[in-house]
Amino acid sequence: MMQTVPDGVEVVADRERAERLDAPPLLVVDAVTAFLDARRLGRGPLAWRRIGDGHSNVTYLIRRGGDSFVLRRGPRPPLPRSTHDMVREARVQRLLRERGVPVPEILGVCEDESVLGVPFYLMSPLDGTVITDTVPAHLSSAEQRGATSRAVVDALVALHRIDVSGGELASLGRPEGYLARQVERFTGLWEINTTRSLPAVERIADWLGRNLPTGGRAAVVHGDYRMGNLMFAPQAPARVLAILDWEMATLGDPLADLGYLTATYAEPGTPRTPLELTPVTREPGYLPRARLIERYRAETGLDLTPLPWYQALALWKAAIFCEAIHTRWLRGERPEDTGFGPSLEAGVPRLLDLAARYAGLAGGGRD
Known part of the structure; x- marks a missing residue:
């Protein structure tokens, strides 16, 4: 209203x-x-x-x-x-x-x-639908749920195919050393945005730094690519009308987006996290993570062997970002927030635990 x-x-x-x-x-x-x-x-x-x-x-x-x-x-x-x-x-x-x-x-x-x-x-406003905790009627059939999942991957593939080698777009970031800078930057953000000690942050950061992938070609990286940041057309078939929320966009390794998408994608039998903002994909008809990954690999031809590293990076970064929100809530800087901020006391350690599992660290993220 x-x-x-x-x-x-x-x-x-x-x-x-x-x-x-x-x-x-x-x-x-x-x-x-x-x-x-x-x-x-x-x-x-x-x-x-x-x-x-x-x-x-x-x-x-x-x-x-x-x-x-x-x-x-x-x-x-x-x-x-x-x-x-x-x-x-x-x-x-x-x-x-x-x-x-x-x-x-x-x-x-x-x-x-x-x-x-x-x-x-x-x-400008757009006449479309963002899918979060309910499924719009025109995309509710099993066929359209599968098509929705495929559209998520296809829009990401199209974004990563854009030529970033010249013009003004090339000024949006420095793809060389992107992954190392991500680890360094978010380590620093943890230090200035937390009020508590969670040793798993440093433990995972050390693993990420010691196991940096060589990286591939440069691409536009959205930085928060998930179904909840996509607007779908108001009628079937499933079609992405717009990609939203570009705050974290830069030039870098495209697998960072795939890692984030798949690590935060909800599917049956997986633990819930604060980043599960479109829980409906747990319902029948939506493709599981493995199918998303295979479709991306088939469309791009990229080697996805190191994908668990990117998934660990995504959840580790998400934990640090969420910790900043939790600290702002503790300081009274989010007075309208009565749910998400307080939930992060337990939610941040849960994200770190899942990041550690992708990293293959014994004992998960608990210290």
Whole structure:
């Protein structure tokens, strides 16, 4: 349901009310209205609704008159260094859209932090379905569930086939040394974003560093590629209408995306984790992980022998990312979060345990 009256905590009417709060709001109605006015986007009062299942960045559907927009912004400050870069995320999508990748159209970018406290961007809304804990009726048959799974893989294959050897796209990252930098960077993030001692983090980091794959060709790496970040067309057959949430995109090893997709993909008989954001794939009809992996291998011809390393990396990184969310919750920086943040006290060690299993470390991730 769309909201039209500010709640005084997450959404306020104006900057004066925002300055009275202990924690900054996520939307300031008059500031967003002025931003839309300057770009001649819609007319009249705003209505809004928070959308998406993300636990990091924040996304709102905005309606104004007969027009709709999607506003995406980072969480409340203070923000960890080099994360939640909305300006870069918008740029990535503009570049990929030019190359035929299914992404929303970017309508405007605000770099002025005085407007909402953080940069944000506006994009066009899409008429589609994101699959999380329910299956849309038009994709509910056994045939369409299988087709949905195949579409997930096929969209990833198409993304990884994009030529990144030249042009502005080549400036999005340094593929050389990508895997080593991932291990180094996330080790550092753990040290500044935790309030507790979990020795499994260092143990897995050491294993990852000692067993770095040689890596393959460079590709666009989404960084958070999963079914819940895909929007499907509103009618059968299953077709990916858009790939969403490009905050972590860079150039690197494409198997990092496959490792993340398959390590976080829910299937019957596997442990549940905080990263299980589309649990419906446990139901009959969806392809198991092994079939996803085989389809990707058949379409790309890549050697997937080292895939367990990438799966361990994915879950280890996810544990560190989730620990940052848990710490922000402990500090009172996520006042609207009554479920996910507190669940990570046990959820982060569970992710580390699964990462250790992929690494083949005796005793799992428990220390």
